[in-house]
Amino acid sequence: MRCMDDGNIADYLCEELPEAERAEVRAHLSCCARCRSKLETFEQVRAAAASAPPARVSDGFTAGVMLKLKEEQPAAASDSARVSFRALFTPAYGLTLAALALCLIISAVFLKRKAGLPRPAVQTIFLSDGPAAANRGFYGTADIPLENGVDSSAAEPGRVNTDACRTADCGIL
Amino acid sequence: MQYQDRNNGSLAPENAIIGRFMNGSESAFAELVDLYKDRIHQFIICVLGPDREAEDLAQEVFIQIYRSLRTFKRESSFSTWAYAVTRNVCRHRLRARGREMRLFSGGEESGDLLKAAAAVPGPGSSLETKETKAVIRAAVEALPPIHRAVLFLNCWERLSYEEISRVLDIPVGTVRSRLHNAMAALAGIIKPVLGPEK
């Protein structure tokens, strides 16, 4: 092996060489005083650079950071209050709202029947309260046969079809 | 003063502290600040040079760390991640100040290295041992920012070339050449201070 340049020596010192190359360097160092001297100088540089401690911060530094973080908390709390209105539109709240709407519709249909009002020919209502209606694949096409592209189970008069009903039908609930 | 947790993998004390912080302990975060405050401060000084805002920036770094620590994936060591956050904070501050961001380009490298050589007394000067550290610090401070940053991360923090490349967002080859240049320049400068050649 030829004598090493500054780069090789730094790589060796920083343990950035693969083991095979390290072995070569070690063998060369054992018989080359010039490279050994270079390595020692670099070792001194590295030790010297590591011996100067980091510049200290002032005494109240950590307390200052913690105070700033504390001051940020009220702002974060009001943020979460603002979010709560948006939370109405998150899936869990949306589902509750959809269930309420469903109850109202069922009651309306029931009362209409009781009052002896003429029954409409077909009273099929579709409500979407989740991905089920949009994604038939979730239940498999065999469960709900299509007739000429129409969902036969949905054609039953007076039945309110929602995803929740389908979920109940398929046994998940 | 020597820190024992330099890139020391699972033995690093910050791992236990971060664990407690994740479990809701606010005081654990104060411990983390105590452990890293001087190092982050020093790194800011490496990047920006002596700066009257260095402490303010260090505080800003810890606030950023607090906000995003829960998303820290531990794919790298905490120190690598924390220094990358610091670099970003410095970069934003420089942009806000409207300065040209040339810190990591190494544009004036040879000139600055010559300035670094001139910053330290020559071979004829007699220096007390207790002054050695001040001389070394002066020599390091006179280096260009990227050399200072690479030296600090490699010599003090013992980060690998790859880790330094991630912290500074520069190629590994650049890390390597900057480190070699900085070490060679420092070797020429501090050799007379550290004693005769063996």
Ligand SMILES: [Zn+2]
């Ligand atoms: Zn040799």
